[in-house]
Amino acid sequence: MPYTADERINLSPKVLSEYIISSQHRRVGNANKCVWTISFEEEVNCFSNSFTENWISNSKAWGLIIENDFLKVIGLNNDKQELKLAKFVDANKNNIWHGYPADYMNRAQDIPLENILKKWVTKKYITKAKMNKIRRGISCNL
Template sequence: MPYITDTEIEIELKEELTTTYIISSQHRATGNPNKTVWTIDFEDEVECFTQTKTSEWIESNYGWGLKVIDSVLQYIGHNYENELLKIAKFVDGSTNDIWHGYPADYLRRSQDRPPTFVLKSWVDQGYMTKAKMNKIRRGQSCNL
C-alpha cells in the first residue's frame, strides 16, 4: 500500500483493535529544518510504530520504537546536525489515538528519552546492553 504524508492511516493491531497513524511531512526530507528527519521509508516507519503499539512500549500518549534487523539496531533518521539516530518517538498529541512519530534525539532533548520500563524491555530482548540503557537514561552518548 502506498502511503502519503499528512494523511490518516488506519492500522489493524489485532482483531477488532485499530489505531491511526499519520506520516508527518515535517519529519521528512523536505520538512522543517529544525526537526529530526526519518531516513527510512514510509513502510518501515509504519512498521516501527506498529511494533511500538503491539509491544506496548508506551507511556501515556508517548511511545518509543526501534528498527531491528537480525538483532542489530538500524539507523532510522538524523537530527538537524546530521547526527544519526536509532530510536523513534511516537506521540498521540490530542490523546485521541491519532499518532505521528519522529526519530528521537535523546542526547539533545531529555523528553525524547524512553522511560526505564521500555529500555529494560529492549535490554531483555537483546537489543541493547544494560550499560547502554543506563547511558541513554542519563542522556549520555553511546554506540547503539
C-alpha cells in the same frame, strides 16, 4: 500498501489507532525537526511494532528497528547525526499518532521511559550499560 504523507492511516485491527506520516519530519533541512531516513512503510511498521510490543505509556511510545541483529539507523537530527530510536506521540490524546526519530542525546523529552528501556534490555536489543547512558542522555554506540 503505498503510504503518503499527512494522511491518516487506519491500522486496525492490528493497532486500534490511526497514524499520520508527518511531512514535517520528512523534509531534509528543517532546522527544528529530526527527519526520518527510512521508508514510509518502515516508519508505519516501527509504530505498529511499538504497540505490539507494548512500548507505550500514556500518549507516548518508543520504537526501534532491528536489522541483522543490530539497531538500524532510522533518521537524522539537526546536526545530521544518525538516530536509531523512534518516538511516537498522540499529542491531542485522540488516538491519532505521529512519530519522529528520537534525539535522546539533545532532547530530554526524547529519552525513552525506563520501563521501556528495560524491555529492550530483556530482549537483548540494548545492553544494561547502554540503557544507563540513554537514560542520562549520553551518547553510546547503539
